[in-house]
Amino acid sequence: MRKWVVAGGMIVVLALVGFFGIAPIVVDRSMNMVARVPMRVTPQARELHRRLSIADMHADTLLWRRDLLERGTRGQADLPRLEEGNVALQIFSSVTKTPKHQNYDANGADSDNITLLAIAQMQPPRTWRSLLERSLWHAEKLRRAAAASDGRLRPVRPVRRPADIDRLLRARAGWTRCFGDACLTGPPVGAMLSIEGLQDLEGDIGNLDRLYDAGFRMAGMAHFFDNDVAGSMHGMAKRGLTPLGRRVIARMEAKGMVVDVAHASHAAVADILRVARRPVVSSHGGVQATCKVNRNLTDDEIRGIARTGGVVGIGYWEAAVCSTSPAAVARAIAHVRDLVGIAHVGLGSDFDGAVTTGFDTGQLTQALLDRGFTADEIGRVMGGNVLRLLHAGLAPAVAPGTAQP
Numbered sequence: 001m002r003k004w005v006v007a008g009g010m011i012v013v014l015a016l017v018g019f020f021g022i023a024p025i026v027v028d029r030s031m032n033m034v035a036r037v038p039m040r041v042t043p044q045a046r047e048l049h050r051r052l053s054i055a056d057m058h059a060d061t062l063l064w065r066r067d068l069l070e071r072g073t074r075g076q077a078d079l080p081r082l083e084e085g086n087v088a089l090q091i092f093s094s095v096t097k098t099p100k101h102q103n104y105d106a107n108g109a110d111s112d113n114i115t116l117l118a119i120a121q122m123q124p125p126r127t128w129r130s131l132l133e134r135s136l137w138h139a140e141k142l143r144r145a146a147a148a149s150d151g152r153l154r155p156v157r158p159v160r161r162p163a164d165i166d167r168l169l170r171a172r173a174g175w176t177r178c179f180g181d182a183c184l185t186g187p188p189v190g191a192m193l194s195i196e197g198l199q200d201l202e203g204d205i206g207n208l209d210r211l212y213d214a215g216f217r218m219a220g221m222a223h224f225f226d227n228d229v230a231g232s233m234h235g236m237a238k239r240g241l242t243p244l245g246r247r248v249i250a251r252m253e254a255k256g257m258v259v260d261v262a263h264a265s266h267a268a269v270a271d272i273l274r275v276a277r278r279p280v281v282s283s284h285g286g287v288q289a290t291c292k293v294n295r296n297l298t299d300d301e302i303r304g305i306a307r308t309g310g311v312v313g314i315g316y317w318e319a320a321v322c323s324t325s326p327a328a329v330a331r332a333i334a335h336v337r338d339l340v341g342i343a344h345v346g347l348g349s350d351f352d353g354a355v356t357t358g359f360d361t362g363q364l365t366q367a368l369l370d371r372g373f374t375a376d377e378i379g380r381v382m383g384g385n386v387l388r389l390l391h392a393g394l395a396p397a398v399a400p401g402t403a404q405p
Contacts, residue, residue: 024120028064029074032351037325037358045366048375053169054361055089055383057218057313058194058262058284059351062138063095063114065121068145069153076351079145079153083186085361088172088383089156089165089390091218091283093194094138095353096131099225102354104294104319107234109199109225131200132207139193139214146191156190157215165190165391192390194260194283197223197232198248205244208251217390218258220283221245221268230272231265233295240267246275253278258390261305262313262348263295273304279389280310284348286320287312289339290332293319299339306340311385313348317355324358326367333381334371342377346386 041049061068061077071080082090100111118127118134126133146153154171156164168190175187193216201207211219221227226235229245241249249272252259259276260283261269272280282305286296297305297312305312314332315321321328336345347364351357361382368378 024065024117025074027117028066031354032064032075033356034076035324035356035358037363039326039359039363039366041362041366042369045369046362048369048378049086049362049365052086052365052379053088053172053383053387054086054347055091055386056087056347056349056351056361057091057281057311057386058093058315058348058353059090060093060095060196060353061351062092062141063117064352068141069149076349076357079149079189081360082189083152087189087361088168088187089190089192089387091192091194092138092142093196093220093283093353094135094200094216095196095223096134096200097197097225098223098354102224102234104234106236107225107232108236109227130202132202132210135195135200135211135216136214139216142191142193142215152186152188154188154190155215156192157217165387169387192217194218194220194258196220197227197263198229198245199223199225199227201229201248203228203244205247205251208248208255208257212255212257216257218260218281218283219252220260220262221248221264221272223263226265230268232263232268233265234263235265238265238267240265241271241275245271249275261301266298266301269297269301269304273301273308276308278308280305280308281313281386281389282310282348283313284315284320284350284353285313286315286322287332287335289335290328291320291322293322296320302336302339302344306344309389311344311346311389312336313346313386315355316349316351316357316359317353319355320350324356326359326363327370329364330367330371330373333368334373337373337377337381342380343385343388345381347382 059077069079072078098113099107127137146155172187221230222232224234226232226237230241231239259280262283262285288296321332333345
């Protein structure tokens with residue numbers, strides 16, 4: 001009997017080691033793959049890329065149990081790789097719930113992959129039950145990483161303080177490798193928080209204030225299922241904005257948070273563009289003109305985003321551009337430029353978003369050069385448009401006669 005008890009205990013221990021230690025790594029490695037696309041990068045492209053201020057509107061890296069400051073052996077983004085890519089600003093999204101099958105056509109809201117992942121990754125128990133707490137945990141992870149980075153990773157909250165962007169760019173422009181005995185590996189990388197689907201409000205608009213206070217400055221209305229704010233392109237009903245959603249949009253604009261239409265149903269995008277009074281973005285995705293996938297934007301939607309002064313972020317994965325090549329991304333970028341102008345297109349990689357990617361940002365600079373983009377146009381696409389939007393147009397709304405917060 002004693003032998004059976006010991007054997008049973010060992011089986012339980014091994015099962016726990018597998019669940020908590022191995023399973024999250026296996027899932028991460030299998031869902032966030034890099035399949036390199038061979039491409040020669042010319043000295044001209046390397047020199048241009050070195051001078052750029054690159055901004056990427058979407059990465060899901062905070063979802064996974066990794067050290068953001070260490071070069072990873074899995075996944076697609078971490079601080080060393082962002083530094084090597086010369087990224088000035090990375091927007092990190094908080095993913096709080098995904099449905100069981102996570103398909104592009106139709107998903108119910110009655111299942112959740114993230115609960116099991118939160119438990120397996122040994123996140124705080126409060127994140128096992130609450131979508132809001134999952135987002136707050138992601139914000140805490142970013143704060144801890146920044147605090148331990150010796151200034152290499154800098155959280156920015158540019159919507160309330162546009163000067164954050166100025167300080168970041170000045171620090172990058174004035175960067176030198178060593179200050180006395182302290183040496184850095186590269187110029188600082190800015191980090192901003194976003195939300196992938198406002199199901200983390202848990203039906204309470206007051207939670208938007210908690211998320212704002214935690215540092216979130218951008219939010220998409222829905223993710224892979226319809227929620228109580230808006231319909232999803234991948235939901236069952238694919239409805240438009242709900243009454244709560246309309247109130248959320250107004251509150252976000254009053255606070256200066258960026259409204260993101262990525263993953264929203266076509267009906268919800270139309271509603272958002274009707275009520276928006278500030279620039280709107282599509283943080284990551286593609287365009288139907290070059291890749292006819294249901295979640296990609298129509299030309300009318302691109303025009304609507306441009307009319308708000310917003311930016312369309314082009315993704316790097318198959319369903320966004322029908323390829324994993326930088327040439328396909330450049331093709332989608334060229335379509336947006338030709339349709340509404342160079343000021344309204346940018347980058348939205350979706351790194352670590354359960355996608356396979358095939359290149360780094362330096363290769364994209366080469367692909368844009370190959371397609372005939374000028375150096376000025378490339379500077380705008382690779383980050384200038386996003387940095388302009390965050391810096392110029394998104395301070396909190398202030399009633400006449402009220403002091404600026």
